[in-house]
Amino acid sequence: MASLLRRAREAADGGGVPPTSLIFDCDPGVDDAIALFQAFGAPQALDLLAITTVAGNVGASLTARNARLIRQIAGRLDVPVVPGCERPMVRPPVEAGHFHGESGLGHLPIFEPEAPAYPGHAVDFIVETLMSRPEKTVSLAVTGPMTNLAMAMVREPRIVPRIKAVSAMGGARREGGNITASAEYNIYADPHAAQIVAASGCPLVMLGLDVTHQVRATAERRARIAALPTETARAATNLLTFADEVERRLGTGDDPPQHDLCAIAYLIDPSLFLTVPCRLSVETGSELTLGHTAVEFRLAAGEAGNARWATKADAQGVFDLLTETLARGPVRPA
Ligand code: RIB
Ligand code: CA
Numbered sequence: 187m188a189s190l191l192r193r194a195r196e197a198a199d200g201g202g203v204p205p206t207s208l209i210f211d212c213d214p215g216v217d218d219a220i221a222l223f224q225a226f227g228a229p230q231a232l233d234l235l236a237i238t239t240v241a242g243n244v245g246a247s248l249t250a251r252n253a254r255l256i257r258q259i260a261g262r263l264d265v266p267v268v269p270g271c272e273r274p275m276v277r278p279p280v281e282a283g284h285f286h287g288e289s290g291l292g293h294l295p296i297f298e299p300e301a302p303a304y305p306g307h308a309v310d311f312i313v314e315t316l317m318s319r320p321e322k323t324v325s326l327a328v329t330g331p332m333t334n335l336a337m338a339m340v341r342e343p344r345i346v347p348r349i350k351a352v353s354a355m356g357g358a359r360r361e362g363g364n365i366t367a368s369a370e371y372n373i374y375a376d377p378h379a380a381q382i383v384a385a386s387g388c389p390l391v392m393l394g395l396d397v398t399h400q401v402r403a404t405a406e407r408r409a410r411i412a413a414l415p416t417e418t419a420r421a422a423t424n425l426l427t428f429a430d431e432v433e434r435r436l437g438t439g440d441d442p443p444q445h446d447l448c449a450i451a452y453l454i455d456p457s458l459f460l461t462v463p464c465r466l467s468v469e470t471g472s473e474l475t476l477g478h479t480a481v482e483f484r485l486a487a488g489e490a491g492n493a494r495w496a497t498k499a500d501a502q503g504v505f506d507l508l509t510e511t512l513a514r515g516p517v518r519p520a
Contacts, residue, residue, distance in 0.1 A: 205233040206325050206350075206453055209312060211270070212446065213242025213330030214252040216285070216292045216425050220508070221329055221446035222253065223418050224454070226260035227511035231454045234265045235315055235324065238308035242330035242375055243282045244290035246272040249330070252290050254299035259421050261516045263301045270308025270334040274376035277476070282371055285432055292428030294421060312338040316345040327453060328354040328383075329446035331372055336379035339386050349388045355449040356380060357394035357466070357479030359495065364437075366477070370395050373468060374477030381468040390493040391461055393448040394479065397496040401448055402441035403429065407505045411512055418515030422508075444504070451504045452496070458507070460498035463491035 210225050212218040225232050237257065239249040250269040257267060273279050289296050304311070312334060316324055326349065328335055339346055356372035357380075358364070365371040373380045383390065403426045412423040429442035452459050462483055469478040481495050 205229065205231055207233045207235055207319065207323055208325050208327060208453065209235050209238055209315060210327045210450070211238045211240060211308065211330065211334050212253065213240050213244070213249045214256060215243040215249065215290055215330065215446070216287070216429050217444055217446045218243070218329050219252065219256050219291055219294075219425050220422055220444055221450045222256045223260055223422055223515070224447055224450045224508050224511055225327070226257065226262040226265070227418065227515060228454055234262070236266045236268050236304065236311055238268045238270050238311060238334055240270045240308065240330045240334050241272050241274075241279060242372070243286045245281070246270070248290045250303050251299065254301060254303060255291070255297065256421070258299045258301065259417055266304040268304040268306060268308045268311045271337060274331060274333055274379065275336060276378045277376065280365070280375050282365070284436060287428065292425055294424050294428075308334045309337045309341060313342040313345055316348045317342065321348045322350045324349065325351040325353065325453060327449045328352060328356070329372070329449050331376035332356070332379040332383045333376045336376070336382040339382055346386045346388050351453070352383070352388050352390045353393065353449045353452045354383070354390060355393050355398065355446050357392050357481070359394060359396050359479065359481040361395035361399055363478070364395060368475045369477030370479070373479055377468050377470045377477040380477070381470050384466045384468055384492055387492065390466070391452060391496065392466060392479075392493050393452060393459070393496045395445070397459065397499045398443050398445040398448050400499045401444050401501045401504050403444055403505075404441045407509075410509050414509070414513050416512060416515035416517050419512040422512055447504060447508060448496070448499060451507055454507060455503070458500045458503045459496045461494035461496045464493055464495040465489070465491050466493040466495070
């Protein structure tokens with residue numbers, strides 16, 4: 187455990203390597219919020235250029251408000267929150283309020299955040315940032331429907347070769363679907379966007395249900411976080427308690443998987459995950475299997491594949507990193 191904590195500390199501190207410049211695109215969302223606390227709390231590893239938000243778990247105005255609210259709790263008003271697309275590219279919107287509550291943040295006390303949102307659109311921000319910064323220096327994490335990134339690629343295809351990495355939570359292979367029998371929510375919510383991103387040739391790492399279902403907030407892991415004296419740990423405990431209640435009532439009945447946290451933990455410490463090259467395709471035509479991710483590991487000789495698929499996670503390492511990060515949050519007032 188000591189070596190894990192040391193690695194978690196080194197990873198959160200960036201391990202001596204320069205921080206990754208990151209645009210974090212999300213639809214908070216209870217598990218997005220946990221991932222936001224991880225990202226906001228690891229400035230030595232992640233140089234957050236912006237949080238961009240998208241309609242998904244709840245509507246676009248709520249995901250933007252929720253990102254601003256989590257930003258304020260984390261004490262990171264230096265990071266702009268840039269609202270984005272208010273609906274998927276083609277299909278009608280489908281939300282996941284049953285898993286995230288009416289506010290999108292479960293039972294977390296809601297307040298109007300002090301700092302406003304950035305006065306621009308996420309798609310423009312993504313294009314302008316990638317076109318203005320040096321090639322291969324900006325990465326993206328995507329933990330909601332891929333609408334913003336896909337629309338940016340359509341608007342300005344020249345951004346694709348300039349992207350350093352895309353770490354996306356989405357899809358399922360061995361685990362089957364969580365919103366339909368064959369589709370995971372983020373891909374199902376905007377399958378056309380996911381197909382555009384998968385076909386783009388960007389350096390894509392997919393952390394799907396196959397791996398996120400290995401990363402569960404067990405009672406022991408939740409208790410370690412609850413014992414921490416910080417505002418971020420208190421908020422995270424509230425969110426994880428809600429997620430546990432919902433997972434037992436509506437989900438698998440097991441401890442709540444921390445889907446979106448995996449996409450951020452991967453960028454901080456890739457050694458926490460095993461990934462395999464694959465040919466990734468997304469179903470956009472069939473009503474029965476819309477949003478299904480077909481993940482083919484049997485590549486032709488010389489075929490590099492269009493994505494890497496995460497198959498294994500060091501769940502304890504992910505939670506050690508999160509716990510270490512939350513322990514450094516703003517301390518609760520006495
Ligand atoms: O399937 C899990 C994904 O759908 C997560 O990103 C969660 O926030 C929901 O959006
Ligand atoms: Ca999400």
